Amino acid sequence: MGIEHHFQEEIQSILQKEFEQSACFLKYQNHHDISLCFRLLRQEGYHVSADVFKRFKNNDDGTFGLNLSQDVNGLIGLYEASQLGVEGEFILDEVANFSGEHLNACLANNDSSCDEARIIRETLKYPYHKNLASCKAKSFINNFKGINGWGRSTLQELANMDYSITKEIHQHELAQVSRWWKSLGLAEELKLLRDQPLKWYTWPMAVLQDPRMSQQRIELAKCISLVYVIDDIFDVYGTIEELTLFTQVVNRWELSAMVDLPEYMRSTYKALYNTINSIGNNIYKIYGQNPTQNLRNTWANLCNAFLKEAKWFASGVVPSTNEYLKNGVVSSGVGTILVHMFYILGLGVNSNIHLEDISSMSSSGAMILRLWDDLGSAKDENQEGKDGSYIECYMKENKDASIELAREHVIKLIEDEWKNLNKEHLHLMSPSSRSFSKASLNSARMVPLMYSYDDNQSLPILQEYIKSMLYGDLSM
Known part of the structure; x- marks a missing residue:
């Protein structure tokens, strides 16, 4: 409820x-x-x-x-x-x-x-x-008949009241994220970038569902926005030479290195550098530990993976399924976001859980996103294949496989990764890591909403979720 x-x-x-x-x-x-x-x-x-x-x-x-x-x-x-x-x-x-x-x-x-x-x-x-609990709440309330003396009206009144308060919190957070995004000026400077702060904010809104985690959602939304921006830089704008240089600069993580970049890349790098350093400093103020070194490493790894994909595409290489997934787990951006979430939630500080403890859960979440994305792009988005596709790699390795068989194979892989997520969830459910484990599951639950395209290349399930969470009500 x-x-x-x-x-x-x-x-x-x-x-x-x-x-x-x-x-x-x-x-x-x-x-x-x-x-x-x-x-x-x-x-x-x-x-x-x-x-x-x-x-x-x-x-x-x-x-x-x-x-x-x-x-x-x-x-x-x-x-x-x-x-x-x-x-x-x-x-x-x-x-x-x-x-x-x-x-x-x-x-x-x-x-x-x-x-x-x-x-x-x-x-x-x-x-x-x-599936997200927030997606199921309305139908459950509709079917709820009351239990152990708690009448339907009593619990529904509480649910409605809580929903109204949470909706206002989310609207306020979205406004803050939108102001931050506009202040960067990237959408005006780079016209082909996706300009979707509402969609980007929807990820942390779904993943961190406790209304009290307002600042954590805002910080996470900034990270997610930058993943999308850099993805577009690699997919739409850069030549291999420019992308190689951008990757080298991200690996160096020095503001002075920005002068080596083409003009159109400088604002993106500056936004990344300033935002991630600021998040690291905020974590230090709250928890007494500055994880900026680990945060910047995840962005270097992400750009390295993006660059590898760009080189595959530019040279016409179709990698093996294993090569593709190994790189795709990183290029999905899930690992980058979960590392930031790990520190934003205060883990790794005076707790028994360390960054390496989340690697398997992070990998499975990334695999689910990558495979779901490829299911959608192969069938619905009609993309040109700039990111590659697991299905394309699979059919190259399995010459006799039909597209239907390849898709069935991908669905089976997703089911297997869910089993691994379940196992890691059981391992990570100590009091100190419970919030991270549940948020990681929510990130996997969010994937079908983000990649279930219809024939018009729209996302009706996601649109309905946004409408419900930000503008709707629970009344029957």
């Missing part, structure tokens, strides 16, 4: 008790309640065993019982729980296949306009774990 930040201590206390006593698995017998308990514990970082689902199998042949196939609520619960699996949990793969198959069968036998069919479709397309 979007109000969990008010009840974090209570939520943790209850789930800790449930986990220690395994109470929910003992007192509940139906499929939906056991699945819900499993999902709630897993999503908060409790490593409960997936073997709990073996009780639903027939002893004779090891298949799931036919009576389960008629329990729509149970199937929905099983499907939702299966999304939190990690590699090697074959029982959850079975749960996903079984519940997905029977939910689709239910759809085929149902009136497509009825409430049950609507809920099934939403479950299959937008399972909770792989």
Whole structure:
């Protein structure tokens, strides 16, 4: 319902008790309640065993019982729980296949306009774990009937009040980001740059959902803006010689090095240099540690990866799938942003978590974005291939593969990276790293909104999300 930040201590206390006593698995017998308990514990970082689902199998042949196939609520619960699996949990793969198959069968036998069919479709397309909670809030409130004495009107009133306050906070933050972006003057100087501060701000708005993280969202939006700007410099403006020089200057990280750049690159480099140094100094003032060296290293790595892609394109080289993904993980910009978020959230200071501890989670998030982007660009954006495409690389390596087979392969890779994200989430859910782990998951959840293009090369899901979060309401 979007109000969990008010009840974090209570939520943790209850789930800790449930986990220690395994109470929910003992007192509940139906499929939906056991699945819900499993999902709630897993999503908060409790490593409960997936073997709990073996009780639903027939002893004779090891298949799931036919009576389960008629329990729509149970199937929905099983499907939702299966999304939190990690590699090697074959029982959850079975749960996903079984519940997905029977939910689709239910759809085929149902009136497509009825409430049950609507809920099934939403479950299959937008399972909770792989979608932003803020996207699910309205439909959940609509279906909510009240529980344990809390009437629908009471909780809905709280949700509506909180939503209105949060919406005003987001509008204020967007105004600050827009003023900062305008003050750089880059959009006026470089007419071909994307001028999309609203879209850029939407990333941190979705990733850091606690209303109290206002300054963190603003700082992160600046970083995201600069990733887009530099991406455009490499894709639209620079020659290989100019891009090589720009990359060298970013690696040096000296303002005096700016004189070596072509005129049109100087303002971009100056904006990057000043913004990142300022963010590093602000982190130092708050936490007593200045991470600017690590921050600048991520920008050097990003430009190195952009340059490699530019050279591939300029020379007509189609790299191997492994080469492409290894570089694409960096050029996605996800790693750059997550390193900044790591320090902006105060991690690495008086805590047991270090930068290398987030590398696997960062890599999986980057892989999901890169692969989703390539699915979209290959089918919807009709791009000329300046960034390359995993699908292009895959089809070169697999001469007999069709575009449909290549896309199926990419979807499977994305599912595998989600399993790795789930594993890392369980490893990182200490009190000090909980906010970072949840934000990293949100960044992966945000990817489909950013890359689900329609036939008009628009992003209708993203547009609806922005409208809802900044200008809409929760009233039914």
